Amino acid sequence: MKYRTLVFGVDGATFEVIDPLVAAGKMPALGGLMARGVRAGLRSTCPPVSAPAWTTFLTGKQPGKHGVFSFQNFDPRHYSGFSETLVNSGCFRGRTLLDHAAGTAGVRTLSYRIPMTYPAWDIPNGVVVSGFPLPDRRRTYVCPAEAEAELGPASPLSYDETAAAMKALDVAALDASNRVELEGLERAVGRYVARGFELVIGFTGIPDTLHHGFWAYHDPSSPLHDPTAPASLRTIIERAYVDIDAAIGRLTSGLDDDTAVIVISDHGGGPAPYRHVNLNAFLAARGYLEQAGAGRARVATTVGRVLERGRLALPGRLWLKRRLPERLGRSLRSLRKATGAIAWERTRAYAIPIHYPVSGVWVNLAGRQPRGVVAPGEDYEQLRRALARELAELRDPDTGAPLVARVALREEVYAGPHLANAPDLIVETVAGYHGGTDLDRLVSPVSRAVLSRNNGSHTFEGILVAAGGPFRKGVVLDPPSLADVLPTALHLLGVPLPDDLDGRVVEEALEPDYVAEHPVGLTAARLGEAGVTPAEDDEAEMRRFLQGLGYVE
DSSP states (O other): OOOEEEEEEETTOOHHHHHHHHHTTSOHHHHHHHHTEEEEEEEOOSSOSHHHHHHHHHHSOOHHHHOOOSSSOBOTTSTTSBOSSOOOGGGTTTOSHHHHHHHHHOOOEEEESOTTOOSOOOOTTOEEEOOSSOSOTTSOOEESGGGHHHHOOSOSSOHHHHHHHHHTTOHHHHHHHHHHHHHHHHHHHHHHHHTTOSEEEEEEOHHHHHHHHHHHHHOTTSTTOOTTSOHHHHTHHHHHHHHHHHHHHHHHTTOOTTEEEEEEOSSEEEEOOOEEEOHHHHHHHTTSSOBOOHHHHHHHHHHHHHHHHHTTTSTTHHHHHHHSOHHHHHHHHHHHTTGGGBOGGGOSEEEEEEETTEEEEEEOBTTTSTTOOBOTTHHHHHHHHHHHHHHHTOBOTTTOOBOEEEEEEHHHHOOSTTGGGSOSEEEEEOTTEEEOOOSSOSEEEOOHHHHHHOOEEEESEEEEEEESTTBOSSEEOOOOBGGGHHHHHHHHTTOOEETTOSOOOOGGGBOHHHHHHSOOOEEOOOOOOOOOOOOHHHHHHHHHHHHHTTSOO
């Protein structure tokens, strides 16, 4: 028995918001799916951010295999820790499970606005509508191109207009934009379900965007929460969830029992960190990192703090970003991160914040970093292990509470051909604390200006709700991985899986009789085609959007 599968990706969705709304009867569609299906937390990637997470969803592989660790990939040749170009679909196009399903079994697929799918590419019998980051968020970028006319516009607001609406707390403009986006989702998913496509994937990024800008209004425990704020601000997140639920309800209301429905998020949502753990200050205090001469270090640190405070409040900052030469932009980013205050030729290790709550620690390795000083081999390994022990013991000097939840060697987190690109140590800080760049204090507050613009962030656990077809009824599962979702969907369609996946079929979510009668089939993995790189103008627009959410510098 094969089951058509409908997948809804809801970026950043969290049960913390969903469960109270379901209990109040405000999300009947998701409540109904949970009652007649399964639910679970869904383990995200490390770090829990959309670029690696949605790539893991599409490929069934973790970052060490697919090579996407963030919106900018790691690059030890830069002391920023990152490459200067954005990641795009060229890193994995032709090698997704959508390509596999089409090539192996002729499955007809719609992929609607899944992140990281720009530029769109050709999938036989399929339609790929690119998701963020995009050159212009108002346009629909799709392959085949002739599908653009029937799908219509993606959003009424440009990146700059969206940023302005967020800054001005213009709820009416954001609500109107969200309605257009959900109408586009319904239009696309509804049409391709009606056309009999076997695998239909729809996406909305509305919750995550609103979490970043409005979590403080939603969450009474936020240090910025204002109980006297207008109700429209305090309820904007909940109203978006309710509207998304209504769209899912309309799209699933007429489906038969031969259609499985899966609702997922790539990570969870919650409050942004309110304190920095400045790992480089710790490394300096222990002699692993040396600051530049006092005058140079003082200037670099002071300029960095001024830029950090001013970058969000500066009038016309979006206009300025668009017109700064890229070389000057890189120099300002370097100053803001205080890398100019470090004497690299006398530094053995340094830390780079990645995405809350994950930071990376690099060994300044000879032959890898521009001014590396640590010899490869035993010196490198001894240093890594010493750092791991010492970092795990870090405590807040004011409270005595632990600052680090986990320290791991990179090979304990990642595996695959891209392992060498990862930082040497992965550090997960405790809730409420994220990596910072100060060199003279271990713990420092996140400025109110930063929090006012970006007061929500991500958690490691997203959501999984699945019903229909052979899914069990009324069951709560231990959290599977995001990498498991599409392998499970393809198994329901009778497609044998590539033999090189990290993901698996979530058999515990399926009826035992179905599992017994439908063993998982495997086939040899196929190599995909090479990708393409967006033009510089396209990347500049995409970078601005990601900067607004705090994802890249």
